[in-house]
Amino acid sequence: MRFIDKTILPGDITPQAVFEQRRSLIKAAAAGSFGAALTPWFSRQAFAANPDKLAATLNPTYSSKEEMTPLKYVTSYNNFYEFGTDKADPAEYANTLQTRPWTISIEGLVKKPLTLDIDALLKIAPMEERIYRMRCVEGWSMVIPWDGYSLSKLITKVEPLASAKYVEFVSLADRKQMPGVKSSIIDWPYREGLRMDEAMNPLTLLTFGLYGEVLPKQNGAPVRIVVPWKYGFKSAKSIVKIRFTEEMPKTSWNQIDAREYGFYSNVNPQVDHPRWSQATERRIGDAKGVFAPKIKTQMFNGYAEQVASMYTGMDLKKYY
Template structure:
């Protein structure tokens, strides 16, 4: 407990300054482990688990994962709280307001679930969710996620590199792009009854982008399975691109020799280019992309952050775009 001297004498601590009892007990247990010499190797993992335990509600099924060894796959930035990450979402299938997905996604049926894989591959077919989850070891990756609207989060995802699935289905030599289609069910997704987009939602990547180790096929976050409002039961996470490229609730993955026509590319091609790499030097036609607002830092005096090229993943992905005009190919 911290007691601060002030001009009025001593001031009682605020509730936020009082160490929670559970945390004290965790620290006591850690000290006991230290005394036996076991804590040294577990220190980093202990801190991470403790942070996740405080962030996640423990209401969804746990999804164990190992720490990722992919370069750049974990940032040391402060995590966005689970509450913010699961209540402030863009998922237009449930509505255009940020609170609509958390409010309306409860009716989404995620069992049974399967994904159709077709197009230019040697092994087309329909894969059940259970088989997809067993295809490669689950990893935890703490990624920044940047929205084209100017806000960002830091989320611990659980999944594996999409490249694992791509290797499994064996694309043909003529395949150059991967198209992702998401569920569009009017019975459980009220947003698809609107004309805001031409449903179903479609996104796409070049094959080399899809094969990059950072491109994640995610099945969970914060150590648990994905909440429905965050794209359950599986979604794409492409951390160096704006968030709308990371398609949710996937039902089809198609390999093609032609650049896919995406949902936002069809609706507003002058605003949402196919590549949509995070770039502070390329403004959206209606607002600047030079700065961003981190969700959870919404105080009156909270400063906006400078937007990082490729969302901070330049060292890992810039080579994908060598020689390209990043303003023309926005």
């Protein structure tokens, strides 16, 4: 795998002074030395330097003492096949994506189907910032501050029927905006899915930003899912449809190669990918690149306390 360190334009990065102050505050909060004092700071700073800022308050319950991945790596090393298969392609070509206007339809087995534009979706619940570990199947990982709210807030609003067992996410597939859609590598549009209890878990984040700013286009703007205990491809990007179903939905990578990409795709160091071990990982952004020291991968990416109970009694080698 190639390690990409692309140059990011100054306007794409949080101003250094603002970033350093936010990072020190986040670290202090994670260490337990801050509390309610963070709230007014985030409110004052939300739109001070950049109109793309999000008024997100740090949620200390979902925080981390780990060093966060620098923004330039988060925005330059991406999987987003709608813009190409190379990790650098999304940053290179996603500028063609138009994120306004943008609507999402919520449909299927629900009492109250809705079609919402992005601005209405932003108002469903207060915006939180959460620092999540993220793991990709190729053995790389990041620590990213995401901005959004629990997907459960939106799900509750549409009132799923008792027969709804799964939630399917459908991404935009527009050949005019997305050059990668012209390829046949995926049966477009990109589709992902979760079991209902997974979708309702408080960790599952309906995500609108990172590092306190709206999502960069290469990271799945204007709205995506983040499911931190699963491999990164489960976190669908640029969503245009959310559908509630009784049957397990077909998902894109599972359709491409079911042997390598199971429906659940939980981070499990005890189950090897057919072509490599999943027992260790390297952090993107480490100065040593491919020679960075390996880190022991944690079960469920370190979120076992919050999610392991959902899989009690399941054979996680069979349901990988």
